[in-house]
Amino acid sequence: DQKFKVVVVGGGPGGLSVSSTVSKLLGKNQVAVIEPSNKHYYQPLWTYVGGGLKNFNESVKPMADVMPLDAEWIQxxxxxxxxxxxxxxxxxxxxxxxxxxxxxxxxxxNWDGVKGLKDALGKDGVTSNYDADSVQKTYKFLQEFKGGNALFTFPNSPLKCPGAPTKITFLAEEAFRLSGVRDKTNVIYNTAAGKIFGIDHYGKVLQKLADERDINVNFQHELIEIDANNHQAIFKNNANGGEVKSFEYDFIHVAPPQGPPKFIKESKLADAAGWVDVNKDTLRHNKYKNIFALGDCSSLPTSKTAAAITAESGVLKWNLIHDIKGKKVDQAVYDGYTSCPLIVGRDQLILAEFSGYTGQPLETFPVDQRGISKISQYLNKEVIPAIYWNGLLKGSWVGPGAFRRMFDVVRPKRDN
Ligand code: FAD
Incomplete structure (x- = not known):
């Protein structure tokens, strides 16, 4: 059996951002990455793939091509x-x-969390951008859609990129306008949550936009079953004592329920909810001091995005590397930075950036980022993917914090 100075579990953006820097520092045979998959996905691109604005191929690379050269890949x-x-x-x-x-x-x-979903997925108007196969069907179904009920769901669980379910709703609504079927279509967004977006600063703008575009938003509606034979989506209305309500659909995009990986939940590393139990400032495990975690599997109480990982990785690496060097003080502190590029049209994006810890905006640019921006859409669609592949995965990009602090000098003061 093998032993390494540092073992990293997972070859997603979290694992690779850390292992690339640490393996470069320590040299060969010191760092192992344990990762079963042959492929690495840039999942943030999947909203654009589903909306017909990007090719799926651009979101995937062979795992072998993104593994750090100095790290040992245990597949x-x-x-x-x-x-x-x-x-x-x-x-x-x-x-x-x-x-x-x-x-x-x-x-x-947890695809099994909704009865009938697994079998229905990818067929007959049932899709999800949360799956590598199904995301390739979303745009096809949108093009084939001839009117009727278009349904979009948001689960009753934590999820990665909590903005993704609304983004595809807005892109689809626009696609229906462009294909001339909008006036024959009900766009219905059924969310298990009580708001369209968790952070009011941006949520108010998003809700107003949904109203303007005649998107019907139903709160506390939790999808529990897809009856594909009868084209019925069955919801539990949690505001109304769990009353069961059926919606007929001609197209449905499902954001499936999600949760901590089973092997973590059942381990000694987990907190009560099943996530890796780390200190929210230092990213160090609360009990086992030689263990760290970042990204979607961690207990960090911010929204689960690749954007959050940029900042998290910088903090984790600082604290880990200083520990390896014998300086056991965790000086780097994570502020909860996360970002949700709220795509609301082909050329329209609201760049939400905030601390998941305080709910306060942490915007990079010295403008009010609640405005719809074509430049932000270009940035997110064409520039950030390159930063992801060439910066984050290689360990050199630790988020926009330095730019934000630079722009702070010229940032106008605002009330909220
Ligand atoms: P992952 O990327 O999920 O990687 C985890 C890795 O661990 C995988 O490679 C997996 O194979 C491996 N693994 C799993 N189990 C084991 C095991 N038992 N042993 C070893 N390895 C294992 N984020 C944004 O910042 N902006 C966006 O606009 C955005 N949009 C999104 C849209 C969609 C549709 C989706 C699905 C996600 C989106 N995200 C977005 C979220 C972002 O993709 C995730 O937050 C990010 O990928 C999390 O990275 P991670 O490294 O924590 O986990």
Whole structure:
């Protein structure tokens, strides 16, 4: 069985942003990345893929091409953690030892959480941008749509990119206008939440826009079943004692329920909710001091995005590297920075940037970012993907904090 100075679980943006920097620093045979998948997905592109604005191929690269050169790639799954003995167990039965462990295994999508969804997905107008196969069907279904009920859902669980369900709603509504079927279409957004967006600063703008575009928003409506044979989506109305309500659909985009990965939830690393239990400032495990976590699988109480990982990775690496060098003070502190590029049209984006800890805006540019911007859309669609592949995954991009602090000098003061 093998042993490494640093073992990283997961080869998504969280795992690669950390392992690339640390493996460069420590040299060969010191850092291992445990990752079962052959492919690495840039999931933020999937909204554009679903909306017909980007090619799916641009969102995927072979895992071998993005693995840091100095890291050892162990292509397997972690099945168990043994933090008292500093080892993890793999699906093939082997154990891997570590001095430091970084957990970045993402969120688990629970397709079984909605009855009938798994079988219906990708067929007959039922789609989801949350799946690598199904996302390639979304735009096809939108083009084939001839009017009727277009439904969009938001689950009763934490989810990655909580803005994604609304983004595809706005893109679809625009697509129906462009294809001339909008006046024969009901656009219905059924969310299990009580608001269209968790952060009011941006949510108010988004709700107003939904009203203007005649998008019917129903709150506290939780999707529980897809009856594909009868084209019925069945919801539980949690505002009304769980009353069951059926909606006929001609197109439906589902944001599926999600939660902590099972192997984490069942481990000693988990908090009560099942996420890796880390300190929200330092990203260090609350009990096991040689363990860190970042990204979607962590307990960090901010919204789960790749944008959050940019800032998280900078903090985690600072604290981890200083620990490796024998300086055991966690001086780097995470402020909860996250971003949600709220796509509201082909050339329209509201660049929400905020702290998930305080709910306050943490905007990069010295303008009020609640305005609809064509430039922000270009930035998010054409520039940020390059920063992701060439900066974040290579360990050199730790978020826009430095730019924000620079622009603070000229930023106008605002009331809210
Ligand atoms: P992941 O990217 O999920 O990577 C986790 C990795 O761990 C995977 O490679 C997986 O194979 C591996 N793994 C899983 N289980 C194990 C195991 N047992 N052992 C070892 N490895 C394992 N973010 C934004 O910032 N902006 C956006 O606009 C945006 N839009 C989105 C739109 C959609 C439709 C979706 C689905 C996501 C979007 N996101 C967006 C969210 C973003 O993609 C995630 O927050 C980000 O990918 C999380 O990174 P991660 O490294 O934590 O997890």
């Amino acid at each position: 397997d799954k972690v099945t168990e953690f043994d933090p008292d003995n500093n080892t993890v167990k793999l699906a093939d039965g082997q154990t891997v030892g570590y001095e430091y462990l970084v957990v970045a295994a993402g969120i688990q999508v």
